[in-house]
Every structure is written in structure tokens, then in C-alpha cells.
Amino acid sequence: MRTQVGIVGAGPAGLLLAQMLHQRGIDSVVLEARSRAHIEARIRAGLLEQGSVETLHAAGVAGRLHREALVHHGLALRFGGRDHRLDLSALTGGKVVTIYGQQEAVKDMIAIRLDAGLPLHFGAEEVAIHDIATARPRITWREDGVARELDCDVIAGCDGFHGICRPSIPAADLTIFDRIYPFAWLGILSRSPPMSEELIYARHPEGFALATMRSTAISRLYLQCAPDEDLARWSDDRIWAALRTRLGDGLKDGPILQKGVTAMRSFVAEPMRHGRLFLAGDAAHIVPPTGAKGMNLAIADVRVLVRALEAFFAGRGEALMDSYSATCLDRVWKVQRFSWWMTQLLHRYDDHDAFEERIRRAELDYLAGSTAAQTTLAENYVGLPYAD
Numbered sequence: 001m002r003t004q005v006g007i008v009g010a011g012p013a014g015l016l017l018a019q020m021l022h023q024r025g026i027d028s029v030v031l032e033a034r035s036r037a038h039i040e041a042r043i044r045a046g047l048l049e050q051g052s053v054e055t056l057h058a059a060g061v062a063g064r065l066h067r068e069a070l071v072h073h074g075l076a077l078r079f080g081g082r083d084h085r086l087d088l089s090a091l092t093g094g095k096v097v098t099i100y101g102q103q104e105a106v107k108d109m110i111a112i113r114l115d116a117g118l119p120l121h122f123g124a125e126e127v128a129i130h131d132i133a134t135a136r137p138r139i140t141w142r143e144d145g146v147a148r149e150l151d152c153d154v155i156a157g158c159d160g161f162h163g164i165c166r167p168s169i170p171a172a173d174l175t176i177f178d179r180i181y182p183f184a185w186l187g188i189l190s191r192s193p194p195m196s197e198e199l200i201y202a203r204h205p206e207g208f209a210l211a212t213m214r215s216t217a218i219s220r221l222y223l224q225c226a227p228d229e230d231l232a233r234w235s236d237d238r239i240w241a242a243l244r245t246r247l248g249d250g251l252k253d254g255p256i257l258q259k260g261v262t263a264m265r266s267f268v269a270e271p272m273r274h275g276r277l278f279l280a281g282d283a284a285h286i287v288p289p290t291g292a293k294g295m296n297l298a299i300a301d302v303r304v305l306v307r308a309l310e311a312f313f314a315g316r317g318e319a320l321m322d323s324y325s326a327t328c329l330d331r332v333w334k335v336q337r338f339s340w341w342m343t344q345l346l347h348r349y350d351d352h353d354a355f356e357e358r359i360r361r362a363e364l365d366y367l368a369g370s371t372a373a374q375t376t377l378a379e380n381y382v383g384l385p386y387a388d
């Protein structure tokens, strides 16, 4: 089998890339290790920057998003027992953020691709990439026990943090930047109305908590926990009690539909290209979730990659492929900084002394009282401008 772009991974990065290439008349084949049912049920991100929504719209995959998503103009920071509202739209010249489950966007993109009869293979086993430093890279895998092979002009590594593409680059050619945080998030999805129309980010002496949502009937709630937290030790009652302590009495409980623990790390692999292999999304970088940036950064990478591949396949040369990594990394590091900053501002660190506590409290008080400080947070939160 042969294609122009072999795409490894059907997460937001791989599926959006396939769709944007298709719009430009460029062929691709998407290979996904897991089943369709598995990836459609995987509950992860929920908050889209304004530019991400515009990108999904331009890609022709935002029909249901526009009907069902929740548009937010502000958020609340809760500390010292009070809410401090940031009017994101007023601070950013009218920008908004949008709540739409990542798995809903994934479902929409899968349906559109399959309805168009375009190649998307689930359950691909033993996926491996070869000859990535040459002009004819290949992908091999097994499907229903049969060995398969795909010849490509370019391979897009969109296979997430635990995928095989990044480790296929010789270690000597990659520089890794990594930070692991001394806490994790316990996240639940519950059948209960959100406690507020907007998100609440809470800093509490017992630890961080976040109240977000998926709809007017479904809440998504997170609380800071130990990095190696054992979910079995968290009964539903204990989870609600901890959330109520940190978020306050307005919290409405209900049946818990799903729960999980998410580790927190910052990670960047440089460069994001090796020969004809281009990494995009979590395959190249991870941010701690506090700034809600992971999926948005994956979408931003894809925009840059599409422009580069469009120029290449139109015979306009490799200049944009050559600048792909540097263009992406400029945004990646700004978003890393913001995600790190939000994380350290809002979480409890067991090793912090009273001085550090007072500094954090002063920073929050400054934020609550300064339009300049709020503008900085808001312009990052709604999404920095794209390079193109």
C-alpha cells in the first residue's frame, strides 16, 4: 500500500491532520492501535481555545460542536474563601473559550472520515516505522493477524506520549526537557449539574480543585492528590467530601460515571522533526493540565504541519518543513511556561515553607486586584495568536 502521509495515531492530532490534508487533496492513511470504541470512550480534555474552535470549523468538523458546546466568557479563581471572576472576553477584546469533550471531537472526526470512505485502521498491532531519514519512509503493522506495509512520502507521529514514533528517533538526535510534579489529579465525571456556569479553579490549604463540566447536566471535577494515588482508597463519599471542602457548599453531587488519576508532567522533545518523520501533539510534548492546553497545542502543531506539507506536495519546496519544529516550539514553550505557572500558583506543595506560601498568596492577591495581571492570564488562557 502507498500514501502521501502515513499518520500514526487517531487522537485529536492525527484525525485533524488527516481531515485538513484531505481538504487540500493530500492522501493519508491513519493507523490507530486501539479500537474505535476505546478511543471514543476515553475521557480527557474539555476546554478549547477560540483558535482551536476556528480551526475545527475551517476543517469542516465543528457542526455538532457549534450545536452542543458551551461558550464561556469568564472563569473564577477561588482562594481565601472567595471567588475572583476574570472576565476573559473583556480582557481579550471579545475572545471566548469553549467546553466540548475531546472524545466528542474525536467521534465527530472519525465519523466524517469513515463516511467519506477514507482510510482509518483501528486495532493496528506492532506498529513500527522505518527508513525515516530517507525520502521513502515505511510503516509496518499487523491487522487481524496479517502483516501490512505502507510506503509514504512523510510520516506524522501523532501517537501520543506513549507512542512508538518519538522513540524511533535516535536518542542522540533528541534533547528531552522533563519535569515531574509531586502531585496528580483525581478526576471524576458525575451526573450532576455544574456548581456554576463558569469554571472554578480553587486553591485551598488541602490542595487544588477544579470544577468544570461537559453539559448543563454533567459535571467534571478534579482534585489534587498524591502522585501515586490508589483510586481504591477513594470511595465516592470521600471524593465528594474532599471536593466540598475545597470548592464550597454550592457543589451538587450525583452518581459518579467515571473516575481516574492523571499524572502531572511537563515534557518537551526537540526537535519535533527527524528526516521525513514529523511529531505532533502529545508525541512531542506534555503539559500539566492546569492551563487546559494539551489538546489545543496538538491542534496548533497540526496547523503548522498542514501548511508545510501543502507547500511540499505542491512542489514549493521544503522550507516550511525545515522550519516546522522551530515554529511549533516557539508556541510550545510559551504554553509550557503558562501551564507550569498556573500549576505552581494553584497547587499545594508539601515542601513549601511559610515564606513561599506568603509569596503565592501575594501573587493571587495581586492577580485579583490588577487588570494587567489578569490580562496576562486571560490572553494565554484563551490562546495566543498563531504563527500563520
Ligand code: FAD
Binding pocket: 008, 009, 010, 011, 012, 013, 014, 031, 032, 033, 034, 039, 043, 044, 045, 046, 047, 048, 102, 124, 127, 158, 159, 160, 161, 162, 163, 164, 187, 262, 280, 281, 282, 283, 289, 292, 293, 294, 295, 296, 297, 298
Ligand atoms: P492522544 O490523544 O494521546 O492520541 C494518540 C493516539 O495514538 C491514541 O489514540 C493512541 O491510542 C494512539 N497510539 C498510541 N500508540 C500507538 C501506536 N504504537 N500505533 C498506533 N497508534 C498509537 N488538553 C486540553 O487542551 N484541554 C484540557 O482541558 C485538557 N484536560 C485534560 C485532562 C486530562 C485528565 C488529561 C489526561 C488530558 C487533558 N488534556 C487537556 C490533554 C489532552 O487530552 C491531550 O493533550 C491530547 O489528547 C493530545 O492529543 P494527541 O492527538 O496528540 O494524542
Ligand code: DHB
Binding pocket: 044, 045, 046, 047, 099, 199, 210, 212, 213, 220, 289, 290, 291, 292
Ligand atoms: C478541563 C480540564 C482542564 O485541565 C482545565 O484546565 C479546564 C477544563 C476540562 O476537562 O473541562
